[in-house]
Amino acid sequence: MFVFFCPHCGENREEEEFGYGGEAFIPRPATPETLNDDAWGDYLFMRKNPKGWHWEMWSHNTGCRKFFVVKRNTATNAIAGSWTLSDGRKAYDAEGGAT
Amino acid sequence: MRKDYSSWSLFTKGLRHNEGWDPAWRSAEPKPSYDVVIVGAGGHGLATAYYLAKEHGLRNIAVIEKGYLGGGNTARNTTIVRSNYLWDEAALLYEHALKLWEGLTEDLNFNVMFSQRGVFNLGHTLQDMRDIERRVNANNLNGIDALVLDAAEVKRRIPILNTAKTARYPVLGASFQPRGGIARHDAVAWGFARAASKCGVDIIENCEVTGMDIANGRIVGLETTRGPIKCERVGCVASGHSSVLARMAGIRMPIESHPLQAFVSESMKPVLDTVVMSNAVHGYASQSDKGELVIGAGIDHYTSYTQRGSPHIIEHTAAAIIELFPMFSRVRMNRQWGGIVDTTPDACPIISKTKIKGLYFNCGWGTGGFKATPGSGNVFAHTIAKDDPHPLNRAFDLARFSTGHLIDEHGAAGVAH
Secondary structure: OOEEEEEEOOEEEHHHEEEEEOOOOOOOOOHHHOOOOOHHHHHHOOOOOOOOEEEEEEEEEOOOOEEEEEEEEEOOOOEEEEEOOHHOOOOHHHHHHOO | OOOOOOHHHHHHHHHOOOOOOOOOOOOOOOOOEEEEEEEEEHHHHHHHHHHHHHHHOOOOEEEEEEOOOOOOOOOOOOEEEEOOOOEEEEEEEHHHHHHHOHHHHHOOOOOOOEEEEEEEEOOOOOOHHHHHHHHHHHHHHHHOEEEEEEEEHHHHHHOOOOOOOOOOOOOEEEEOOOEEEEOOHHHHHHHHHHHHHOOOEEEEEEEEOOEEEEEEOOEEEEEEEEOEEEEEEEEEEEHHHHHHHHOOOOOOOOOOOEEEEEEEEEEEOOOOOOEEOOOOOOOOEEOOOEEEEEEEEOOOOOOOOOOOHHHHHHHHHHHHHHHOOOHHHHHHHHEEEEEEEEOOOOOOOOEEEEOOOOOEEOOOOOOOOOOHHHHHHHHHHHHHOOOOOOOOOOOHHOOOOHHOOOOHHHOOOOOOO
C-alpha cells in the first residue's frame, strides 16, 4: 500500500484514494494529421515502462479529483516526491527528461 | 541419454527407495556461440526451445535465464487453461494451445497433470449474459466447445456457489467450456526442460542478459552476466521484463508491467471440482489436487517490477470470492505472492519479428499466458526457425499497433484488468 502526498490537498493519503494515470509527460502531437502510422501508433501505445525511476500521473479520485505527478522507482517502490503537473514538468525537464 | 519415465521405472526405483533417479535436465555452461538463444526459461521459453529442436531440427540452442528455471510467472500463475476467446485470431491461437495441452503429458513423457475439469465464466447482469451468448456462439463457429448454462444448471453443477436471487450480484448463468481446466504449472516447466534437454538444448540458469550486440541491423550476440554469447537468432520470452530487453535493442514496446497477485488457502477436502471465474464480481478460483483453493483477480493498477502488490487488492479479491462462495469465509489463506505481467493495450500477446534481423519477441501475454504455453512455444519456434510467422500468430505482429488491427480481448480475459 502506497502513501502518496497530494500536492493539491497538501496531505499524505493512502493509495486507495488514488487512481493510476500511467506514464507522465507524453505530449500529444501538435499536428496529428502530418504523422505517419508508426509515429501515431508510438504516441498512442508505446510506453517506456522502465525498471527504475518512472515519472507517472496519479489522480486523487476520492479527494480533490486532480491529477499530479509522482516520481517512483518501479524496481524498489521508492517514491522520490509528488508535484503538480507544471512543477513536475520542470523537475522532469531539469533531469533531461530521464526515465 | 535420459531414460523415459514409465510405470516400470516408478516400480523398480520405488523398490530402491527412489534413489538413483537422474536429474531431469542437464545444467549447462554457456558455450561461446549458438544458432538460437532463447532468453527466459519459463514455460513459454522452454516450449519454444523444445519445438525448435523437435519440429524444426535445430540442435545448437540455448535457453538462458536470469533466475532459476520456471521461477517467474510460470510459478506464479493460477494454472487455468481454456480457449474460449471471442475473436478468430485469439480463439484459434488459444485453441491450438489447448489441443497441444491434450497430448502434452504423452509428448513430453512428463505428467503435467492436465485436468480438464471445465471452466465457468459467470454472468451477473443481462449484459453479461448477452456477451456470454455472443462469445459462446463465436466459439462454436470456431469449433471450440462452449455452452451457455442458466443459473439452475450452474447451481446443479457447483452446489457451493451462491446463486441466491438476493445476492448483491446474482448469478444469472454462465458460459462453460468443458475442455478447459487446470494443469500443474511447475511440471510444465520441468517437462519442457527435460524434453528440450534431451534434444540437446543447453539450459543455463543464473545468466542475465545485460546487453545486445547488434551490427548492421542484425543481432550477432548477447552480453550476459556469464560472458558474451554469439548467436544468429535470439527469441526473447521474458514476460514482465520484455520492455527492458527491447530497450537494449532500441525497440519501444506497447507494454506496461504490472503486479498480479494470487493466493492459496490451506489444503481442504475436495469442495470445488471445476474452475469458476467472474468478470463482474471480479475473481476466480479453483481447487488444486493438493486441496488448496487457488485464487486470483485483477492486477495492481500501477506499473512495477517488484513482484509484490498492494494489500487492498487482496482484500477485494477475497471479498469477491466470499461473495461467490460464502462457505469460504472461514478458510485460512496459506501463501500470497505477486508476479509481473506484461499487459498490452488489447490484452493480446505479441509474437513477432522486429526491425532487428534475427531478434524475435514473444511477450504481452499479460494476465493469461499460462494457458497458451505449448501453443505459444510452438508458433514462436516456427517464427524463429522460418524467420516468418506461423499462420496462427501472423495477426499478433508488433505492427498491429501502427496499422490499428488490434485484437480486443479484454472481454474474454476472464476478469477485467
